[in-house]
Amino acid sequence: MTPRQPNTSFDQLLSQLSTRLINSEHAETQTCIAEAIAAFGAYVDADRCYVFEFSEDISSMSNTHEWVRDGQSAHIDDLQGVTSGDLPYFFEQMRRSHQFITNDVGQLPANAENEKAEFQRESIKSVICIGLVANNKLLGFVGCDMVHDTYQWSEEDIRHLSLVANMIANTLEREQTYQKLIETQRQLEEANSKLQALATIDGLTGIANRRALDEALEKEVKRAKRQRTGIAVLLIDIDHFKSFNDAYGHLKGDEALKQVADALATIMQRSTDFVARYGGEEFAVIMSTDSAWQALRKANEILDAVENLDITHERSDTDPYLTVSIGGYFEVPKADAEVAGTIQQLLNNADMGLYQAKDDGRNCIRFY
Incomplete structure (x- = not known):
């Protein structure tokens, strides 16, 4: 060496x-x-x-x-x-x-x-x-x-x-x-991502919640304004749901909500479709579409799909099976339209359609 x-x-x-x-x-x-x-x-x-x-x-x-x-x-x-x-x-x-x-x-x-x-x-x-x-x-x-x-x-x-x-x-x-x-940072990001997902998911049905719906409406209205395309909102309400819960219990009621949510998610599968639980027994659908007719066609699919679930509802004044009422509204937002105002108009007018569907006997669709 x-x-x-x-x-x-x-x-x-x-x-x-x-x-x-x-x-x-x-x-x-x-x-x-x-x-x-x-x-x-x-x-x-x-x-x-x-x-x-x-x-x-x-x-x-x-x-x-x-x-x-x-x-x-x-x-x-x-x-x-x-x-x-x-x-x-x-x-x-x-x-x-x-x-x-x-x-x-x-x-x-x-x-x-x-x-x-x-x-x-x-x-x-x-x-x-x-x-x-x-x-x-x-x-x-x-x-x-x-x-x-x-x-x-x-x-x-x-x-x-x-x-x-x-x-x-x-x-x-x-x-x-x-x-x-x-x-640690990766775990925190993953945990935050899960928390964010939980914050926007309805715990019972597994679909989006009202918070996520509000975010999606803002996004879709901005996109519709930018691309000058139409947007439709459907509000879906389970008919006589209180009497269903009274007759069959809340566990059966929860199961019915899940089945309706699954039916909606199955029908609305496009990347531009959005399904959420609006609150209680109400659901909402956002569609990017060229016409009210296309939204009406989807609404009819939803109406039939829920009735075809064959969920017995003997206390219903409408049908022996669980049904829904649907209110809809279609609009092509103007380029200079205010986003918050457009969102409020979409929801209010769809709600007016839903009110009319209930007033007309339920288990039907009405566009405002």
Whole structure:
């Protein structure tokens, strides 16, 4: 082996490595660690220099970075998921002292047979491994191998590698903290997305609620104004629903609401259709359409679909089965129309149609 450079050279190297690692961006972290072990391996004239990271419970480890001198074999690919059962003596030493240092692998004790066999497989004569410890937690280790000849590791070697280990450990901890932060943010975004969905979904029927309807109306009115297309609103009310609940109970009433909601969702399947529970036993449909006739055709489909559910309603004055009344309104909003006013007009006029349908005996459709 060639002689080591003076301490001042190592101090300069350490300063360069620490500056590089400290100032590295997240995307550069892995590259910077690889550069650090390459620089240190070349400085100490090692044959290999590497980083391993332990699992959370220190029951397994994987080689994450490896530098090898020209002409030496790399082993990073076959050193993944190595368990404490594979190398029990090594794991015990790392857990206990955060170090594994041997000048001659041939002199390892009898209870290190697995380790001796593995080192021989990799043609290692001498090895030094220093734990990566941050906040009293063992994250992994950085190590160096000598392949051609055995080597007496000095106190200076241990001190130097320990300093490098401290820098890499702090870098890994920073990276893990960053990854945990990213995961926390992802979980928060997912939770917020679910909360947002819950806030716009009717808990009983599973379709959109009134809040979502208001948002959809605003969006559709703006789109209709921009594209100069028509928009229709249907308001659907279950006939004599109070008497249905009185006769069959609220559980049956809830089931009837779900069935009606499902029927509406089945009919209104276009991307420009929107179905919501308007409140109580009322539902609303928004349609992007060219004419009131197309909206009337869909309203007739809804009327028939609900009656075809064959939900018995003996207390109804309209029909022996559950029926609905539908009020509708169609409009092509003017380009200069005020959005809030247009929304109110759509709802009010559809409601007027619904009032007329009820007044005309229910189980029918009336457009205002």
